[in-house]
Amino acid sequence: MQTIDNFNFAGKKAFVRVDFNVPVDENFNITDDTRIRGALPTLKKILADGGSVIIASHMGRPKKNPDAKYSLKHIVAHVSAKLGVDVKFVDDCAKAAEACAALKPGEALLLENLRFYAEEEGKPRGLAEDATDEEKAAAKKAIKASQKEFAKLLASYADCYVNDAFGTAHRAHASTALIADYFDADHKMFGYLMNQEVLAIEKIMTDTARPFTAIMGGSKVSSKIEIIENLLTKVDNLIIAGGMTYTFTKALGGKIGNSICEDDKLDLALGLLEKAKANNVKMVLAVDAKIADAFSNDANTKFVNVDEIPDGWEGMDIGPKTEAIFADVIKNSKTILWNGPTGVFEFDNFTSGSRAVADAIVEATKNGAFSLVGGGDSVACVNKFGVADKVSYVSTGGGALLEAIEGLVLPGIAAIKG
Ligand code: AMP
Numbered sequence: 001m002q003t004i005d006n007f008n009f010a011g012k013k014a015f016v017r018v019d020f021n022v023p024v025d026e027n028f029n030i031t032d033d034t035r036i037r038g039a040l041p042t043l044k045k046i047l048a049d050g051g052s053v054i055i056a057s058h059m060g061r062p063k064k065n066p067d068a069k070y071s072l073k074h075i076v077a078h079v080s081a082k083l084g085v086d087v088k089f090v091d092d093c094a095k096a097a098e099a100c101a102a103l104k105p106g107e108a109l110l111l112e113n114l115r116f117y118a119e120e121e122g123k124p125r126g127l128a129e130d131a132t133d134e135e136k137a138a139a140k141k142a143i144k145a146s147q148k149e150f151a152k153l154l155a156s157y158a159d160c161y162v163n164d165a166f167g168t169a170h171r172a173h174a175s176t177a178l179i180a181d182y183f184d185a186d187h188k189m190f191g192y193l194m195n196q197e198v199l200a201i202e203k204i205m206t207d208t209a210r211p212f213t214a215i216m217g218g219s220k221v222s223s224k225i226e227i228i229e230n231l232l233t234k235v236d237n238l239i240i241a242g243g244m245t246y247t248f249t250k251a252l253g254g255k256i257g258n259s260i261c262e263d264d265k266l267d268l269a270l271g272l273l274e275k276a277k278a279n280n281v282k283m284v285l286a287v288d289a290k291i292a293d294a295f296s297n298d299a300n301t302k303f304v305n306v307d308e309i310p311d312g313w314e315g316m317d318i319g320p321k322t323e324a325i326f327a328d329v330i331k332n333s334k335t336i337l338w339n340g341p342t343g344v345f346e347f348d349n350f351t352s353g354s355r356a357v358a359d360a361i362v363e364a365t366k367n368g369a370f371s372l373v374g375g376g377d378s379v380a381c382v383n384k385f386g387v388a389d390k391v392s393y394v395s396t397g398g399g400a401l402l403e404a405i406e407g408l409v410l411p412g413i414a415a416i417k418g
Contacts, residue, residue: 009051015158019167020057028074042191052103065116100157119150155182164191169412180415209334217242217340230407241342254307259315288319297347317343318353330360339375374401
């Protein structure tokens, strides 16, 4: 497989798919430029080699072309400042051949939002609400055919293809996957960010040092079933935390008061416990909880056994006994995956469990464990606690990471790796 470090970009035009889907305020000021900063090493390497970059991204979910609200023109100045070159801009990504051809070594060009074209995602747009199944199928077939043409057009702008957009690696879109078909194997590669993500996933899923512990938190079992089922074939310990705790507790006959619970998933929870037993996986469940008499930071609180929560009270975080049990398992692990907080960490009075998990992960990492934190709120947790740089890797891709740990093949990765 070609790598960015082994490729000399001198005199070459590189089509670089990045994830510049950054949040902006009502005046189009970028409120968090993490994603732009994440792609800089790749862009800078290409420019330093004497190559030129055609930067391509999506932003938001536009439904038409053009859609001013989602224009990438608003970020040109910021990207220029960060990259240290005057980035040019083309306001139609499907009419950029001339501008790309004119690019000189060391120059950078940003294309307008790829999703202004329905072909990027390959999903039909503008179908009548009462469209028949035949009409839907015909529209789907048509857009799939024009999606390939769109990918071919984008590919024609450049000599080589670099994918640094891990955030969209789980999508088989024109610029994230299909485009790779139009480059030889030695002219397509991951960017640095994508490469780090792929290596981190491999360390968790295939090249795993043991014991391997996953901490699954968050609100619902239903949104994590596939992930938990796949992890039960991989991990040594599976810690269940967060709101989904109470579905397990109730399934086991405990009293959970007003705690969040999915009553239609009680059998599923018991099935997962059975599967864990059959696979020799230690399921680690909470034994106590910090409960509150309202879903509020200012509610009255107390600690109780997790299966003795009175009516009118709800579990908002794990209790101190559970913190100690979880920390012990985590500190004795060599590979750690953390997805989802142990409680309602947005309220300061219910962060203690998540903080204890974060601290234990930091300590295990200091002692040589590999730790990967990813998927939405656990990333917010490590940032809130100021420990993001004390774990081995914090993933930038929510959905993409979750699909990878579900065991799915990510089209953006497969397009380059084969
Ligand atoms: P998820 O998106 O599934 O990872 O869920 C994250 C959300 O779960 C966060 O907003 C937490 O506040 C919420 N959460 C965690 N524990 C609880 C709990 N015990 N009760 C209600 N919500 C919870």
